[in-house]
Each structure stands twice: as structure tokens, then as C-alpha cells.
Amino acid sequence: MTVPSFAQRAPDSGSPAAGIALRLAATGLFACMSLCVRLASFEAPVGQIVFWRSAVALVPIVVYLVIIGRFPAALATRNPLGHLRRSAFGCAAMFFSFLSLAHLPLALATALGFLAPLVAIPFAMIFLKERPDPLVIGAAGLGFAGIGLMLAPAFNGPAPDISTLLGVAAGLACALTTASAKVEIKRLTATEPAGTIAFYFALVCALAGLATAPFGWSDAHGTTLVWLVGAGLCGGLAHIAMTEAVARAPVSTLAPFEYTAMLWAMGFDLAVFALVPAPLSLVGAAVVVAAAALVAFAPRLRLFRNTATQRMTP
Structure with a gap:
């Protein structure tokens, strides 16, 4: 008997507690992947990673x-161009993410990862003519102010810290x-099922990474090889855990647990690298994460505000 995949189940089926546990596991695995990427970056170029x-x-x-009985059926797709577009953007994001991890402490690189929903707000306003809630607009401004705080330590001293500037630009x-x-x-x-999307994304990114080989790869062996393999295993398992989490619990229930990534990142910075970022950078990272959380929970806040107003209205 096969286990139904996420695409075959009813939305939000199963136990929310199991979904939360899987989302926490996915966050931890992504954090371990980031750690492996940073450690591998000391020897291997980004394309090789x-x-x-x-x-x-x-x-x-x-x-x-x-295991879920979807192979090789999951390789069939009705939208190959859609997979190509998704994989192109996702692959570019992976290159930039790994470049950021190579030049920044894990905590700061992780904080920059929370910028995506904030960046989408001005895009939606300009290109889609959307009019977001003032709370959301304020959160976006707060997030970009946090980036300024993160950058401030890079300008201390006689010359800017080029490595930090490059890492933030990549982020x-x-x-x-x-x-x-x-x-x-x-x-x-x-x-398209989630497994199909994940498969073609990994395949296209592997080919894109392979295309960088003529530009020079390191002779990966020993611990560097361990970090490279570890990044792949952790990344693949994290995608699976995240997919199964969404199958068991509403996305709104799982959203708060995404921010545990900062705890993992700061813990790894301290335990592995004995590194604590500059206090002002940490404040900036906290502001970015808080702004991203505010955007994520804006619908709930609006609902709470509207409910409270209705109760107060005679």
C-alpha cells in the first residue's frame, strides 16, 4: 500500500501537531544546509556548491x-515552460543565497532571507497596482531600515568592508x-504536484551548477566533500519535510515556526565559528525578521482589529 502524497491528500489533512513538528524539522534542516554551504565555501566556489x-x-x-508511489509518474508534467521559469528564478536565488552565506555570518544571511515578502510589496504596488494595508507598507519600510542597520558596521573604519557589502548585495x-x-x-x-516541482528544480539547478565547472572547481575531498554532500542531503530532506508539513497543517499555523531559523543560525555562529555579529547588525537582523513577521500576520491582525471594532460598536 502506498502513502498518499501531498498532491493526493485533502488540504490540511492529518494532525496539526505533526505538521508543526515537520515544519520545525524542515527549518532545522535548512539551517544545517546553510551551515554546510558556509563551511564548503571556504574551499569550493559557489557554482560547485x-x-x-x-x-x-x-x-x-x-x-x-x-515511497509515496509517485515515481516515475511524478516526472510527467503539463507545464514544462512553467518549471523552466520557476527553476531559473529559483536557481538564481540559490546562487545569490550561497554567495551571501559565503560572505556573511549565518545569522545575517538568514535575516536577509526574510526580505523576500517585503521586497514583493513595492513590486505589487508598482506593477500590479495593488494597494496594501498601511500596516504592511509600514512593515516593508521597517524591514529596509533594518537592512541599513545591518550595513552600518561595514562602514566602520577607514574603508568599507567589501566582503560584507558583497554578502548583503547578494542577499x-x-x-x-x-x-x-x-x-x-x-x-x-x-x-503540478509538489514532488514534481522539487524534482525539476533540483535537476535544473544541478545542470546550472555543472555549467560552472569550466571556470574552475576545487578538488573536493575530505571535509569539504562532507559539507557538499551534507548540503544536498539536508536541502532535499528539508523540502520533503516542508511539503509534508503543509499537507498536515494550515500554512497560517506553520508560519510562526519559520522564524526559528534565526535561533538555529545564531546558535551555529556561536557554536561552530565562535562568532557574534556586531550588536548593531543583530539589531538590524531582528528588525528585518520582525517586519517580515508583521507582514505574514497582517491578515490576522486586521481580522482581530475588525472583530474588536464590531464588538465595541453598539
């Missing part, structure tokens, strides 16, 4: 599809491309 992270991730993804570019990738994912989920 992208290849290993994506190629190795195909193994747990395929095993998962076999901002990652937020832009991630926002675009999420739009494509939203379109794809109308017809």
Missing part, C-alpha cells in the same frame, strides 16, 4: 517519490529572485 547541493538532493527526492538579489520564484511556484501548484 550549487551543483552538489542540487544533484545530491535528487536522491532523497526520488526516494520520497518512490538582496536573493530576496528579489526568491519573490519571483514564489510567483511561479504559485502558478505551478495549480496543476
